[in-house]
Amino acid sequence: MANRTNEQTLPGEPLVYSATARKFHWAVAALVLFMLPLGFAMDNRANDRNIFDGITEAMYSTHKLVGFIVLWLMVARLIYRLSHGAPRAEPGLATWQIAAAHATHWGLYVLLIAVPLGGWLGVSFYGARDVFGLFSLPPISPVNQPLSETVFKLHKAGAILIVLAVAAHIGGALYHHFIRGDGVLSRMLPNIRRKN
Numbered sequence: 001m002a003n004r005t006n007e008q009t010l011p012g013e014p015l016v017y018s019a020t021a022r023k024f025h026w027a028v029a030a031l032v033l034f035m036l037p038l039g040f041a042m043d044n045r046a047n048d049r050n051i052f053d054g055i056t057e058a059m060y061s062t063h064k065l066v067g068f069i070v071l072w073l074m075v076a077r078l079i080y081r082l083s084h085g086a087p088r089a090e091p092g093l094a095t096w097q098i099a100a101a102h103a104t105h106w107g108l109y110v111l112l113i114a115v116p117l118g119g120w121l122g123v124s125f126y127g128a129r130d131v132f133g134l135f136s137l138p139p140i141s142p143v144n145q146p147l148s149e150t151v152f153k154l155h156k157a158g159a160i161l162i163v164l165a166v167a168a169h170i171g172g173a174l175y176h177h178f179i180r181g182d183g184v185l186s187r188m189l190p191n192i193r194r195k196n
């Protein structure tokens with residue numbers, strides 16, 4: 001019983017993600033919802049408006065540091081998820097809904113590792129690993145600026161896919177709570193009351 005994983009919840013038990021899974025979820029969600037606008041805003045400032053002041057530099061350093069933290073949080077989270085599983089599906093959902101949710105969740109796991117890894121690779125190729133003038137991220141490639149441009153194009157494409165997946169994900173969670181009134185949202189927020 002002590003070693004039972006979430007995946008093996010018994011009928012009648014609450015279908016709720018563990019406290020650790022919820023901490024991972026909300027920490028990464030908050031950081032990513034901060035990183036996306038920060039990334040687009042700093043790119044606009046530097047590349048569209050050619051503003052290279054202290055604010056732009058601080059935005060780049062913050063983006064690199066927080067993105068690096070998201071990468072390692074996601075690696076730890078993936079290991080936790082693969083070893084502990086997830087609660088079984090909310091009853092009453094159609095097979096296609098469960099499949100769509102799984103595809104979105106696993107797509108986000110892949111993107112939230114690939115996109116920060118791409119950012120790290122991009123700054124390694126560019127030779128811009130400095131963070132706040134305090135330390136440098138370790139290099140994972142030799143400097144090759146033309147290649148960094150390609151990597152940053154992919155980084156941007158990956159970030160746009162994250163925006164789309166997160167929009168569908170949040171839309172789905174709100175649809176389940178406010179329209180269907182089922183228990184999906186309370187799996188990640190057990191303190192809120194189900195609507196029925």
Ligand code: HEM
Pocket residue numbers: 032035036037038039040043044046047063064065066067068070071112115116117118119120122123137152155156159160162
């Ligand atoms: C979850 C993690 C991350 C997200 C969601 C994210 C998102 C973004 C976004 C939306 C942009 C703007 C794209 C554009 O308009 O061109 C961007 C640019 C950038 N990101 Fe990230 N990023 C992440 C992690 C990282 C990491 C870990 C690094 C480096 C260590 C990094 C380095 C950069 C750099 C240098 C740019 C600017 C590229 C340029 O000026 O062309 N990012 N990122």
Ligand code: HEM
Pocket residue numbers: 021025028029030032033081086101105106108109112166169170173174184185186187188189
């Ligand atoms: C207001 C914002 C959000 C809400 C209300 C929300 C809600 C939820 C809920 C209810 C679940 C459980 C779904 C189920 O069991 O079928 C979940 C899972 C998940 N969410 Fe979110 N979420 C939010 C933001 C985000 C963001 C920004 C990300 C990614 C950056 C994200 C990534 C994930 C992932 C990867 C899972 C699957 C967890 C697993 O099975 O290990 N969520 N979310």
